[in-house]
Structure formats: C-alpha cells, structure tokens
Amino acid sequence: MSADVNVVIVGGGLAGVACAKRLAGKPGMRVELIDRAGFQQFQPLLYQVATAELTSKDVRFDLDRLFRHHPSVNVRKDDVTAIDPGAMTVTLASGDTLTADHLVLAAGAQPNFFETPGAREHAFPLYSVEDALRVRGRVLTVFQDVAANPALVDEGALNFVIVGGGPTGVETSGALAELVHDVMPGVHHDVPCAEAQIILVDGGPTLLSAFSHESGDYAARQLKHRGVLLHLGTRVQEVTPESVTLADGTVIKTRLVVWGGGEKAADIAAASGLTAGHGGRIQVEPDLSVAGHPHVYAIGDVANIPYGDEAALPQLGSVAQQSGRWVADNIVAQSRGEAPQPFHYRDKGIMAMIGTKAAVAEIGPHRHEIHGRFAFAAWLGVHLELLSDMGSKIHSYVTWAEEFYLRPNHRSAKLLDPTRIDTPAINWDEDS
Ligand SMILES: Cc1cc2nc3c(=O)[nH]c(=O)nc-3n(C[C@H](O)[C@H](O)[C@H](O)COP(=O)(O)OP(=O)(O)OC[C@H]3O[C@@H](n4cnc5c(N)ncnc54)[C@H](O)[C@@H]3O)c2cc1C
Incomplete structure (x- = not known):
C-alpha cells in the first residue's frame, strides 16, 4: 500500500468503535472517528442506570481514552451536519469538511414516537x-x-x-x-x-x-x-x-x-440522501456498502441489512459490532484491490x-x-x-x-x- 487510506466513521457507538478498533494498526489506514457525544453509551445497560443499579460512568466509555494507544485513529467530538456520498465528504458543526476514501455511517438510532401527540x-x-x-x-x-x-x-x-x-x-x-x-x-x-x-x-x-x-x-x-x-x-x-x-x-x-x-434511524441518514428502508434506515447491499457508492458503508442501527430470508437484521448490539468489524475487513480488502465480501452474521440469539x-x-x-x-x-x-x-x-x-x-x-x-x-x-x- 503506498499512500494512506482515509476512513471517516460517523458515530462512535458499538458499530463505529468495532470498525475503528479493527482498522487501528492496520498498515496505511488512517481513521477519523466522529461522535457528537465523544463517548460510547452502552445502551443494553441503560435501564440499569435508570433504576439506580449502575452509575452513568459504568455505561459510558470515553472514546479518546479508548483509542489513546492507537495513533492512527483520531477521535473528534463533533456533530456531523451533512454528508455528500458523491463527493465523499462529511461536514461538521465546527465548520470543518473531511474528505474520505471510505465513508462508514454508524450513527445509530433515535426514539420513534410515531407522531403520538405529546x-x-x-x-x-x-x-x-x-x-x-x-x-x-x-x-x-x-x-x-x-x-x-x-x-x-x-x-x-x-x-x-x-x-x-x-x-x-x-x-x-x-x-x-x-x-x-x-x-x-x-x-x-x-x-x-x-x-x-x-x-x-x-x-x-x-x-x-x-x-x-x-x-x-x-x-x-x-x-x-x-x-x-x-x-x-x-x-x-x-x-x-x-x-x-x-x-x-x-x-x-x-x-x-x-x-x-420504537426507534428509527438517526437524522443524518435522511440528510445523506441515501436510499432509506424501514425505519428510515439506510438500505445496504449484502457487503454492507450502499448501492451505487462502493466506498460508502452503513452499519449497525442506522442500516437496513438484508440477510438470507430476512428483509433486515434486527437492531442488536451483536449485529452492530459484527457489521463494524466486517466493514473494516472489507475496506482493507478494497484497498488491496480485492472485492468486498458479503456480510456473514454469527447469530448470538x-x-x-x-x-x-x-x-x-x-x-x-x-x-x-x-x-x-x-x-x-x-x-x-x-x-x-x-x-x-x-x-x-x-x-x-x-x-x-x-x-x-x-x-x-x-x-x-x-x-x-x-x-x-x-x-x-x-x-x-x-x-x-
Ligand atoms: C434501551 C436499549 C437497550 C438495548 N438492549 C440491548 C441488548 O440487551 N442487547 C443487544 O444486543 N442490543 C440491545 N440494544 C440495541 C443496541 O444497543 C444497538 O443495536 C447498538 O447500540 C447499535 O449500535 P450503533 O453503533 O449502530 O449505534 P449507537 O450505539 O446508537 O451509536 C451511534 C453513535 O452515533 C453518534 N451520532 C449520531 N448521530 C451523529 C451525528 N450526526 N454526528 C456525530 N455523531 C452522531 C451518537 O452519539 C452515538 O454515539 C438496546 C438498545 C436500547 C436503546
């Protein structure tokens, strides 16, 4: 590999972190990991925080700290306000625009109130x-x-x-x-x-x-x-x-x-202009890339991932984590001139x-x-x-x-x- 490959990951949740961790240390890979919170929130244990079982610190992981030993991963606490998949750019609230060789959308979900009054x-x-x-x-x-x-x-x-x-x-x-x-x-x-x-x-x-x-x-x-x-x-x-x-x-x-x-995709999914499926989630191909954009991937809760007979995999931590790792491997493969592989999910139940x-x-x-x-x-x-x-x-x-x-x-x-x-x-x- 000659020049550095720039990977921009939007969202530092289970999917984005898994992807960045897998890419960290891979020769030639430079990662910008952007998250508006600056920390990962471990959602499966949120109800324990809500019911006084755990402290907020138990379920919050600082991204800077997580990647402190990985100089090839730069963590930015910022809000992504726009994505241009054609130009491969991401615009941040701070005013910066980043250009990527590979763009990974991992912005997660948000509550869906189904327009219920109040x-x-x-x-x-x-x-x-x-x-x-x-x-x-x-x-x-x-x-x-x-x-x-x-x-x-x-x-x-x-x-x-x-x-x-x-x-x-x-x-x-x-x-x-x-x-x-x-x-x-x-x-x-x-x-x-x-x-x-x-x-x-x-x-x-x-x-x-x-x-x-x-x-x-x-x-x-x-x-x-x-x-x-x-x-x-x-x-x-x-x-x-x-x-x-x-x-x-x-x-x-x-x-x-x-x-x-209920939940629906994070707002940035709609703002990206990419084809959305159920719950506003970005529709992806079996290899997790977006149709027509072979270097743009969507993973975790923001993505509609078709799988076998299922229209889409469920919004689960294991799907997020495994899809993050898979995309990292596909990016490495693409940078070597190899074809990305269809996602294989190990169902944990x-x-x-x-x-x-x-x-x-x-x-x-x-x-x-x-x-x-x-x-x-x-x-x-x-x-x-x-x-x-x-x-x-x-x-x-x-x-x-x-x-x-x-x-x-x-x-x-x-x-x-x-x-x-x-x-x-x-x-x-x-x-x-
Ligand atoms: C209450 C609850 C309980 C759950 N329990 C379980 C469970 O027991 N087992 C299980 O397998 N799954 C569980 N899940 C599902 C699981 O947590 C999710 O599938 C998983 O967290 C999805 O990971 P993700 O990385 O796609 O999204 P997230 O973990 O939501 O991460 C998305 C990240 O993107 C960032 N972001 C969003 N928009 C922007 C933007 N515009 N700019 C910058 N950053 C942005 C957010 O700050 C966030 O950090 C639960 C979910 C919830 C809500």
Missing part, C-alpha cells in the same frame, strides 16, 4: 445516558415529593407507565418493579410503596413479539409475579404532563412515561433480563429457548463480548451482574439520592 414533549425515552439519568431523577423525585405530601398518590404520583413490550420495555418494567417494591420501602418508610403501580402498555397482544409465544408468556408471568400490570392490545393515544390516554379510552394518571415504543433470577433467551439460528439462570449466563456472555471493545472492566461487570441476578435489592445510597442528579422539579399543579 409523546415527544412529555414521555421519557431511554436511548442515552442522559435519558437514563432523567428517568432515575424523575423516579427519585416522585418518591421524595410523595414523602413530603402523601396526597400526591391520588394524582397518580406512584403510577409508572412503560410503553413498549419489547426487550427495553420488559427489562425496564422488571427492574423498576424491583426498585419501587423491594428497594424503596427501605428508603422511604413514609411512602405507601405498596400502592405503586408499574403499568406496561403495548399495542400488540403479547410481550417480546420477536421471541416465541412461550418466551412472551414466560416474560408476562415473571412481570406479573413482580406486580407489573400488563395493558396489552391497545396503543398509547396521547401523553400529557400528568397522564397517558390509551386507544381503548383508559386514562392513567402518571408523572413518568418511559418510552420504549435474542435475550432479555426480566429481573432477579428471571431471564429469557433464544439462542442461535434455530432459536433454542432457555429461561432462568441458563438464559442469564447467555445474556452475560453476549454482553461481555459487546463490552470487550470497551477496555478492561470485564471482571467488575461479572461481579455486578451476579449481584444483580442473585441479590438485586442492594443499591448505593449515592444512586438513590435525587439531589445528585440535575432533575427539574415536578409541577404538581400542572393542568394540561
């Missing part, structure tokens, strides 16, 4: 560390306010609504139920915690629709066992500052609606952690179904692999995960202190 303004999504801290701050503030004024229970203060019966909604409901029913009574003796209600709402008839019926039923049983109320088969019609209205006419008074109801001693997993392409501690072991294995790109903390995660699975009611006092989070006060007189 949802964008009043619901709490769970897609970033900031979102998770907002949820935790709101839960803790509600308890603090009820301790000062128990009459707020009649205003729905202790009703927590989770929208979405997929893995995010199921995991969040389970963890929140354990927080409010098992942990909070020991913190706020003056709050009637037994009156707290976690209500999970989904438009479909079952939970975990991507899983088998048996797994969905198992999740439902486990959540009910933890006191979660399931409101299935009806969609959210409107969210206001103090209530949720469902399509069947039910009105639930609440001050916290967690939105796990799908899984969800429902709560203490309750997890569900469907492993491998044949979706072998397991529950309980075997599913927990599978969950842990997959998450440790995802975390392997993030550096050294593997041992502490194993310890934490075992604690969480076996003895979840331990919380650090710091994580239960609302004053440590910058949370806006709740206006209890609000009238929408």
Whole structure:
C-alpha cells in the first residue's frame, strides 16, 4: 500500500468503535472517528442506570481514552451536519469538511414516537445516558415529593407507565418493579410503596413479539409475579404532563412515561440522501456498502441489512459490532484491490433480563429457548463480548451482574439520592 487510506466513521457507538478498533494498526489506514457525544453509551445497560443499579460512568466509555494507544485513529467530538456520498465528504458543526476514501455511517438510532401527540414533549425515552439519568431523577423525585405530601398518590404520583413490550420495555418494567417494591420501602418508610403501580402498555397482544409465544408468556408471568400490570392490545393515544390516554379510552394518571415504543434511524441518514428502508434506515447491499457508492458503508442501527430470508437484521448490539468489524475487513480488502465480501452474521440469539433470577433467551439460528439462570449466563456472555471493545472492566461487570441476578435489592445510597442528579422539579399543579 503506498499512500494512506482515509476512513471517516460517523458515530462512535458499538458499530463505529468495532470498525475503528479493527482498522487501528492496520498498515496505511488512517481513521477519523466522529461522535457528537465523544463517548460510547452502552445502551443494553441503560435501564440499569435508570433504576439506580449502575452509575452513568459504568455505561459510558470515553472514546479518546479508548483509542489513546492507537495513533492512527483520531477521535473528534463533533456533530456531523451533512454528508455528500458523491463527493465523499462529511461536514461538521465546527465548520470543518473531511474528505474520505471510505465513508462508514454508524450513527445509530433515535426514539420513534410515531407522531403520538405529546409523546415527544412529555414521555421519557431511554436511548442515552442522559435519558437514563432523567428517568432515575424523575423516579427519585416522585418518591421524595410523595414523602413530603402523601396526597400526591391520588394524582397518580406512584403510577409508572412503560410503553413498549419489547426487550427495553420488559427489562425496564422488571427492574423498576424491583426498585419501587423491594428497594424503596427501605428508603422511604413514609411512602405507601405498596400502592405503586408499574403499568406496561403495548399495542400488540403479547410481550417480546420477536421471541416465541412461550418466551412472551414466560416474560408476562415473571412481570406479573413482580406486580407489573400488563395493558396489552391497545396503543398509547396521547401523553400529557400528568397522564397517558390509551386507544381503548383508559386514562392513567402518571408523572413518568418511559418510552420504549420504537426507534428509527438517526437524522443524518435522511440528510445523506441515501436510499432509506424501514425505519428510515439506510438500505445496504449484502457487503454492507450502499448501492451505487462502493466506498460508502452503513452499519449497525442506522442500516437496513438484508440477510438470507430476512428483509433486515434486527437492531442488536451483536449485529452492530459484527457489521463494524466486517466493514473494516472489507475496506482493507478494497484497498488491496480485492472485492468486498458479503456480510456473514454469527447469530448470538435474542435475550432479555426480566429481573432477579428471571431471564429469557433464544439462542442461535434455530432459536433454542432457555429461561432462568441458563438464559442469564447467555445474556452475560453476549454482553461481555459487546463490552470487550470497551477496555478492561470485564471482571467488575461479572461481579455486578451476579449481584444483580442473585441479590438485586442492594443499591448505593449515592444512586438513590435525587439531589445528585440535575432533575427539574415536578409541577404538581400542572393542568394540561
Ligand atoms: C434501551 C436499549 C437497550 C438495548 N438492549 C440491548 C441488548 O440487551 N442487547 C443487544 O444486543 N442490543 C440491545 N440494544 C440495541 C443496541 O444497543 C444497538 O443495536 C447498538 O447500540 C447499535 O449500535 P450503533 O453503533 O449502530 O449505534 P449507537 O450505539 O446508537 O451509536 C451511534 C453513535 O452515533 C453518534 N451520532 C449520531 N448521530 C451523529 C451525528 N450526526 N454526528 C456525530 N455523531 C452522531 C451518537 O452519539 C452515538 O454515539 C438496546 C438498545 C436500547 C436503546
């Protein structure tokens, strides 16, 4: 290889980091890794931050630090405002324009509110560390306010609504139920915690629709066992500052609606002008390049990746990580004059952690179904692999995960202190 090959990666999440790590140290490869946050947010554990299990630092990985030993990777904390796939340029909010030999779009996803009135303004999504801290701050503030004024229970203060019966909604409901029913009574003796209600709402008839019926039923049983109320088969019609209205006419008074109801591609996907598929995701070829642009790739959650009989692979950490590594190899191949290869995905299965001693997993392409501690072991294995790109903390995660699975009611006092989070006060007189 003679001259340097310039690779610009937009997004430092699981996909972008995996790609940059694979290219780091490859002779002749120079990488610009651009991320607006400057750190990677490990989304699979955000609900643990939201429910005071983990600190924000546990799920946030500084990109500069991650690549400090890789001089061929330059990390830029900046916002990509425009992409020109024809000219192979990327424009940054700071005003710089970068030109690439290979462009990798790995900008991830964002919540999809499906134009539900009030949802964008009043619901709490769970897609970033900031979102998770907002949820935790709101839960803790509600308890603090009820301790000062128990009459707020009649205003729905202790009703927590989770929208979405997929893995995010199921995991969040389970963890929140354990927080409010098992942990909070020991913190706020003056709050009637037994009156707290976690209500999970989904438009479909079952939970975990991507899983088998048996797994969905198992999740439902486990959540009910933890006191979660399931409101299935009806969609959210409107969210206001103090209530949720469902399509069947039910009105639930609440001050916290967690939105796990769907996602769509990051805004930059539409701005790139590239062909979009389902959820606004960039449509890619089997080798992960964009049709007509052999040096432009899209990976992870921002991409619609066709695979075998499936119209697209699901938005999963393993898909993001593996597609990132695959594209790095394709770029190296192209720079040697070789043809890029179709993506081969090693299916790790799908899984969800429902709560203490309750997890569900469907492993491998044949979706072998397991529950309980075997599913927990599978969950842990997959998450440790995802975390392997993030550096050294593997041992502490194993310890934490075992604690969480076996003895979840331990919380650090710091994580239960609302004053440590910058949370806006709740206006209890609000009238929408
Ligand atoms: C709550 C939640 C729980 C999940 N749980 C699991 C799980 O248990 N198991 C599993 O396998 N998967 C899980 N997932 C899915 C998994 O986290 C994603 O598939 C994966 O993170 C996608 O990686 P990515 O790199 O494509 O996107 P992301 O990780 O979202 O990274 C995208 C990056 O791009 C940056 N960015 C976006 N736009 C711009 C721009 N214009 N300029 C600069 N930077 C930009 C963002 O700052 C971000 O860092 C979960 C997702 C969520 C939301």
